[in-house]
Amino acid sequence: MIGEPVLEVRNLKTHLMVKAGPLPVVDDVSFSVSAGETLGIVGESGCGKSMTALSIMRVLPRPIGRIVGGEILLRGEDLVSKSEAEMTAIRGSRLGMILQDPHTSLNPLHTVGNQVIEALRINDRRGAGGSLPARAVAMLKKVNVADAERRVHAYPHQMSGGMKQRVVGAIAISGAPDVIIADEPTTALDVTIQLQYLQLLQEIQAETGMAMIFITHDLGIVANLCHRLIVMYAGRIVEEGTVRDVFKAPSHPYTEALLNSVPAVNRKVDRLYAIDGQPPKLTQTRVGCSFAPRCPYADDTCRSLAPSPSPGLSGSGDHRASCWKQERGA
Amino acid sequence: MARFITTRFLQALLSLLVITLIVFSLSHLTGSPIDALLPDDATQAQIDNLTRELGLDRPLHVQYFTFLQNAALGDFGDSTKWKGSSAAEVVIDRLPATLQLGGLALLISVVVAIPLGVVAAVRKGSSIDAVASVIALLGQSLPAFWLGLVLMWVFAVILGWFPTSGYGGVTHMVLPAIAMAWFQIAALTRLTRSAMLEVLDAEYIKLARVKGVSERAIVWRHAFSNAAIVPITYFGVLAGSLLTGSVVIETVFAWPGAGLLAIDAIRGRDFPVVQSVVMFFAVFFLLANFLVDILYAVIDPRIRHQG
């Protein structure tokens, strides 16, 4: 069930302050996600999708990452203006996150039980009953960790990747957050384990009704899991819409190329895509459409003027793309 | 874990064996111990007597095994300078003073270096980081004996805050302990800082952050506990260099420990005493390293679960 918008990102701009100058890794990005909804963010590595997630969590790489503009509204409260202490309280309890590589994201020196307990302890908003260890076991059961009573005492190195990622999932939902951000959570897992994990995420979402942002470069997953998606390129959103609309009528040449390069649903495509060239270096001064150098349809307009999002594609207000050429196929 | 500890213990024993071999070769190959033991005007009869008494007329490997046997029992012969005592007794008498001073120096090193290294890493590029790197550079470049003298001159002679030298209470220990700790502070700060920098970049730190752990708990509970493995492995070396440092610092401050004893023994050509100081220090050093290995296994479950 899709409900009210929970998280709204408006004109977010994030820079990495490197020696060569500020790098606009997230450039004027806006989107929202509602309770019970799953939003996919798609793009090649370096397109800004992870930086968008880190901006929302306010855990950008220090000291170089900085939000330089825009708003991030969590149930109407702007996170950009929150103090570090306020954000610490929000993280984990109202915003949860699952990281990419389960093999490195758990602390090797603590038992998984203690890591879940730590999350339960700091994020407890309702004072749920039961002792912390008992609740940790319950959390592990919730994410389908078999033999949870024994596994709480295990260390990360004694578990498989899929199992560890379940623990990370348990930590992420321990505070019953409004929004959960999953940053390529299945990339490091085997294919069969991937499917189980995605199912688990869907079940949890159905049960808790939280909003989910799912970051991936795998369009197969998006097709199965997400309601809407945004496609990012060089720090900007180039297309967004419902999964059905975008898959049926991709309106940006980049989206089109992404879709063409997916051989079959659920096949992971790692080093993308049948598109020549590489994403632009963000240090280069950008004139015109960022995708123009790789775009088969680009003309002088594309190379000199940046396109702005045009709504109303597919006969719906939600499907938009930033491209001068979107009439071409239609 | 049992296998890990057994391996490390055997390695320590092997090192000890090599050290005894070196000490033995030194005493028997680079010059006859007879020369060291007897006055220069000794008669041939005296020399022959002592040669027989010490078993020096027997084959080398037999001598070595005798030496090993005696060493295992803590018997390194009688002191030639401090008549009437065995060399081991003379050394054991002085060990407490060395351990007091070394213990205080160790405490100072850890208390200063660990927080400094952690803060320097957490606030990389800040003024505290700059201070830490200056200390690291100066630590490598200042000779400890000279630093000891300068401290003595400034804080004891000019300011009169501490006694200049000699044995006594804590006030007597402050200056020598600082001089001894100085190099260790530099080394430990540098190690802690680089280990922390590496750990702070780890994914599990990011996860701790996104699950809402406070900054202080991230730094100490999550990052430091992982980074600590590096300075802890260094503690073995630290204990060893504090011991050898004691030779230098005790000489500077006339602190009557085993280090000063060794220097006095050299001046008095008392080889049994020098030899037992060397062996005591070596055993202590290997023991410290062995304990560090165990500690390492206790902290890190990945090592604990090996084999």
Added chain:
Amino acid sequence: MRKRPFFDGLPVISLTILVVVLVIPALFADLIAPHDPYKAYLRNRLEPPLFFGGTTEFILGTDRLGRDILSRILHGAKYALSISIVGILLGAAVGTALGLIAGYLRGMADAVIMRVVDITFALPSILLALALATLSGPSFQLVIFVVIFVIWGYFARQVRAETLVLREADFVARARVAGASDLRILRKYILPNIVNTIVVLATLQVGVVVILEATLSFLGIGIPRPTPAWGLLVADGRQLIVSSWWISFFPGLAILLTVLSVNLLGDWLRDRLDPKLRQV
């Protein structure tokens, strides 16, 4: 990685200090020293330095026997420099040879050599020097021996690591196919590629060696008296620190300046020539 200009100020300053404090005095002490370093001006005993009640005659003051401290420091540079050069050359030669053997032959030779390296690292060097000094008395050779013992392991370890990589390189394989002998491969193909590493390591060791030599001499188990080695000069003033601080202070300052500048230079050289040594 930030690219540094080849001549930023620090290495130039360090090099200048090094030349002024160590190299020039070591080579030309006879010409520039104002006095004979051994001559005792008995009437001028314990004269304080200039600006502390002394005269221009003895700029850094005199010791208990009335010997000129500045002249003694200038002459002392010879010992610091020669011990560093000889000790490091020999230590580097031993370490490089054994490192090449370990890395190139691997197997048993490698295991044995690396185990010995571990053990020498585990043996506190001062203890070795103590034992040696009791038996043979302090001497130049003893200091060199201890220096070799202390530093060869660093060279062996690093050279071995790089040889392990280089022996698998294409150009080595081609030379082997072309029939080059092992010795020729080591000399013509592997050694030239690790020279940078050896140079940087050697520079980084100079500070260690200068301090080691000074410490041994200070303890009376290094260079024998009455040589004006820096460590001995500091030891001369130990008993007199209460009344005549300058006797110990200035020789120690010379050690500090030498080691500090050579360490700065070593760090800079490492960054320029061999960034992978950063961990060392």
